[in-house]
Amino acid sequence: MKAYLVQKWCEPEEMLFTDVEEPLYKENEVLVDVHACGVNFPDLLLIQGKYQMRPTRPFIPGAEISGVVSKVGSKVTQFQEGDKVYGASFLGGYAQKVSVPEKNLYHIPQGMSFEEACGFVVTYQSSYFGVIVRGQLQAKETLLVHAGAGGIGTSAIQIGKALGAKVYATVGSEEKIEIAKQAGADLVFNYNDSTWSKKIRKEYGGVDVVIDPVGGEILEKSILCTNFEGRIVVVGFTSGKIAQVATNLLLLNNISLVGLYWNLYFMNFPEKIHEAVDDLHLWYKKGITKPIIYKTFELKDAPLAIRTVTQRKSYGKVVLKIK
Ligand SMILES: NC(=O)c1ccc[n+]([C@@H]2O[C@H](COP(=O)([O-])OP(=O)(O)OC[C@H]3O[C@@H](n4cnc5c(N)ncnc54)[C@H](OP(=O)(O)O)[C@@H]3O)[C@@H](O)[C@H]2O)c1
Incomplete structure (x- = not known):
């Protein structure tokens, strides 16, 4: 599959756009065909090695994704192949597939596009909290x-x-x-x-x-x-x-x-996160919490998408449209 790899702390333009093995998925994980990935301000810091979290390299950036379930681990109960989902991958979203713990995923509400859904995790939940x-x-x-x-x-x-x-x-x-x-x-x-x-x-x-x-x-x-x-x-x-x-x-x-x-809420207080998701979905249905999308970019143009966010050019969400 195609993905962006960070091999050393670098600028977005120095990431490697390459073919990598599909990710493995554990018994409690879901393998998702990524359709869209949100581009966030901290993506730049993460790639540069300046963020509070410094992942082991090489890694694939991309914290919030949406897509279709491709495979499920043996202990997954809430999702099955073909479900439309969105959630927090934290890493791995700048790729055609990503494996995500079941607890980090949600079903996409009716009427919500993949582009809208990928921005509904980190951004909307953070604002909610x-x-x-x-x-x-x-x-x-x-x-x-x-x-x-x-x-x-x-x-x-x-x-x-x-x-x-x-x-x-x-x-x-x-x-x-x-x-x-x-x-x-x-x-x-x-x-x-x-x-x-x-x-x-x-x-x-x-x-x-x-x-x-x-x-x-x-x-x-x-x-x-x-x-x-x-x-x-x-x-x-x-x-x-x-x-x-x-x-x-x-x-x-x-x-x-x-x-x-x-x-910290996401990691330690799942019941609070469920409350937030329920409220946000309800307000989405009422047309109140509707993501505003500035622009979508192809996966290969991820460095430009990151610069668009961090150089203050964008508004609302910038999204990688991967499928
Ligand atoms: N604490 C948390 O848990 C949490 C969770 C999510 C995000 N965040 C943080 O929240 C911040 C905003 O995230 P976001 O997704 O809203 O980002 P965003 O969509 O890029 O918006 C950030 C806005 O900041 C303004 N800004 C002011 N001075 C700027 C400068 N020198 N360079 C760039 N932008 C500048 C810009 O608006 P104007 O042009 O109108 O000034 C820009 O549109 C980020 O720092 C992110 O890391 C924190």
Whole structure:
């Protein structure tokens, strides 16, 4: 089968596009014919050897996939050949086949395309845990989502709307304002205008929960527009900067600054993950949590797909269409 191999820590363009043996599958694993694979910001860091997880080389990147079940291990009970599935592979998705533990897979809901489904794992579940579990967003509250046109951004906006909250978003360009609105944001601010935080506080009532995948000064300024007992959720650092937080400002308004590492829920709390999947599927059926796809790329163009994500060109999800 065709796959992208990382043999040494390298740039995406230096990965090897080659023929490799089909993966073996264990008794509790499912062999999936990959139809689509989500491209994520951390894929670049993983290939460069700069991510918190450093897999043994050689390895195939690709954390979230969708496809059709080709073979099942002897202890698999929930899936059979021909089922349409999506799930978290963590590695191995940039290939025509991947073996995935049964517990990491879900049936694709009716009406959902393979391209939509592959983005429904890491991105949507992370946003769910950010907004609901760590942020504790309530129906009558206001949510602020930074980088509101990105993968986390668009999905967090949709989840905020699903809960019945008012949702504000920030983005880094005029074109992305429309995308955040399309995802459901009630108001969108361009964070290149340095007054966004002041405006939100003075003119739009402040916010109760902040989802921040950007970091740096975006997080620092968020404290200024967060209301009494508000929650700021640290999701990522796409700006490349870690915020220097003035903790006195947290104290002055009883604000909580909390972290999110979705992986830990995925690994250790399967019952919470099932709850999240049920809610996300229900909202998908209602048309609320619908992935926005920027572009699909062929497998051979994976390096370009990664650059498109990390060079801030894309919005929503970038997807490798493999079959
Ligand atoms: N904590 C967790 O468990 C968890 C789970 C999943 C993802 N994440 C993290 O969340 C972050 C966002 O993921 P995503 O899938 O939403 O990525 P994405 O779709 O690429 O969106 C990231 C957005 O960040 C903004 N950005 C601001 N400064 C940037 C810069 N210097 N370079 C690139 N982008 C910049 C861009 O929006 P504008 O152009 O509008 O500024 C970009 O669209 C990543 O860091 C990822 O690792 C964390």
